[in-house]
Amino acid sequence: MPLLSDKDSAYLREVFAQQLVNPVTVTLFTQKSTLLTVPGHEQETEYCKQANEIVQEVAALTDKITVETYDVRADAAQFAAYGIERIPAILIGAGDDRPARFFGVTAGYEFSTFVQDLLDISNGNIELSEATLDYVRGLTSDVHIQVFSTPT
């Protein structure tokens, strides 16, 4: 059973057709197979199943989104390369960068952020003031921002 309603799919398909310019990549760190659950990890498996589905459903609405999927057991090297310690993780970017990172299923409120990020990254759309841009581009040390959110 799809996670997106027919109405939402149709709406998104239209938005993507009109607003996606450059291709974007969604990199998904997850359990590729969610048919079997490991005792103690049932919830994680369920979340991965939903994340896998939502990403596939969204990507199917346009040919400008490419999905790369890495499995927690088979692709440890990729997990290490991207510094991913929790799944599901959904990263969005273009080229080599993945500036937008989500941990957990991008549902509810986070789903609209997910869609907006896809559009912003596709369009290189950055809506920050000049002062903020100057500051951020001039950073000489690393900044790790964690935003705790909730889908509802």
Place this chain on the structure above:
Amino acid sequence: MAHQLAMANPERVKADVIDASEFPQLSRAYSVMAVPKIVINDAVSLEGAVPESAFVGQVKKAVEMAESKPDA
């Protein structure tokens, strides 16, 4: 907003949106009581939606704290 900062400088800024209910241990570790809660460099936190200038102010604070630490 956090993702926008990362888009502006992906080499330096890492921005994670975390579903607090899916990661209860992590949420407990950061004492997340209400959302949104934003934690910067494990050093500075803020709660609720804030305007860009206030957000950047907290980023600056976190960066200053990191840069003023003597090298180990």
